[in-house]
Amino acid sequence: MGTVSAQGLRKSFGDVQALNDVTLEVPDGSFFVVLGPSGAGKTTTLRALAGLERLDAGTVHLDGRDATHDPPAARDLAMVFQSYALYPRQTAFENIASPLRARKAPADEIRAAVAQVAELLHIERLLDRRPAQMSGGEMQRVALARALVRRPRAFLMDEPLTNLDLKLRVEMRTELTRIHRSLGGTFVYVTNDQVEALSMADHLAVLRDGTVQQVGTPTEVYERPANKWVAGFVGSPRISLLACHAEGDQLIGAEGWKLPRPQWATAEDGRPLLLGLRAEDLSVERRSDVALDGELYGLEPLGDRTLVDVKIGDAMVKVKARPTVTGTRGERMSVVVDLDRAHLFDADTGLALAGTGR
Missing domain, CATH: 2.40.50.140 (Nucleic acid-binding proteins)
Incomplete structure (x- = not known):
């Protein structure tokens, strides 16, 4: 199971209303994209789901269970950041293995899991390299592998392709949709790039100024927009x-x-x-x-x-x-x-x- 539900999320930073009654229902196994311009509240929404932001109001349910007050570690969600957030002194293998080592998984289980996810992402040749020896696209794949190796309840991705050049972004869009189909997991993906949103999502939420403007399939949102914005x-x-x-x-x-x-x-x-x-x-x-x-x-x-x-x-x-x-x-x-x-x-x-x- 990997359903994610947010009901009536509200969050302010001083006088700025970052989230204003945000409600989302993410089905199990879906590729759910949250789309909006800068300042729309996309990252705050993702951080609220992950438990990294304390909400002013609203609830978060994971697989039907109220997780609103659970700490991040108890939510079993893997987050991929725009900045990659790799450990610079560790090899790709060590970066990917870090979530499993934190769980004190057996060494042979770690090796098998890292090998499996490295094959899925075509990064076997990178396992002995450190981040400084990798390109931006390679680092992004390693960051994805670190999230995937855990097999969490759902994957949260905060504009993970923003720092890549156009050619790599196109390639990684294809790779991410392939990985999603292979795993059958639940992806919640934040972006301000409508091409990413329309080409990757099976469900799409459009945010503006902390408010959900429309939720639907990419075809519904494009062909039947709810409003002129x-x-x-x-x-x-x-x-x-x-x-x-x-x-x-x-x-x-x-x-x-x-x-x-x-x-x-x-x-x-x-x-x-x-x-x-x-x-x-x-x-x-x-x-x-x-x-x-x-x-x-x-x-x-x-x-x-x-x-x-x-x-x-x-x-x-x-x-x-x-x-x-x-x-x-x-x-x-x-x-x-x-x-x-x-x-x-x-x-x-x-x-x-x-x-x-x-």
Whole structure:
């Protein structure tokens, strides 16, 4: 078993409310990612689960048992830190073996366990090296091995890939998901990188200012964001938001544009709205009655595609287009909209409208 439950977590540091009624349910065997910008409360949440932060309010349950007041050692959770936290004078073998030695495990059991986890992480050749003799990626693997060798109730990972270069981060994302599948354990993983979150998680919680904004699968969070903030934070490039209102069978923009009102749009006439359009749901390569007229502002060639910035009045819309798209700044351009994949948010509350989504 490896279920982790947090109910109503609250934590303040002076006048700063780090956690504000945070509630999470981490299923056994899941890869649960906590995503948010810097200062969202992600690390504080993880430290609260580990017992490293004294809570102002709330409870933590592990496998259904109240562990709120248990010390860290009694919770049987392994934590992987962003800084690796390896013992500099010990070899990789000694670093990995340290949790088992602390438990006074027999020497032959330690050797077998270290060999097994080293094989899993492909670091057999590093076992005699000290941290100063390793690259950042190698040190991260050793830090992971030290956590994995214990076979704890759950693994807590605090932005473990942040210090790696892009190529290594991509490789380690693949490795971590492979390891998770191999072990079948429960992972709680903190990151501010939405690519990591969307590619690795099977469950995802989005935090902002110490408050949970949405919990769901990566697909649910991306395709059915709960509010405009989640829609803007999750997805690259950022979703385009255009002010408008509904009137009869049309959406009428603040810039004067008009689009057919989607059948799923439930807003009453005149209500201030925001139309959310993701770059991949737009096109500039064909004509249509369902289009926004604007002018080309800029092109950003990215090899496999070109990001096109189109200015519509004072608003800017980003389009993911084919790499062959070209143009001159200022020329007229129509942006074709897939309304079945559009989003609508209440302009006052920021909440997604009922009926928005797939």
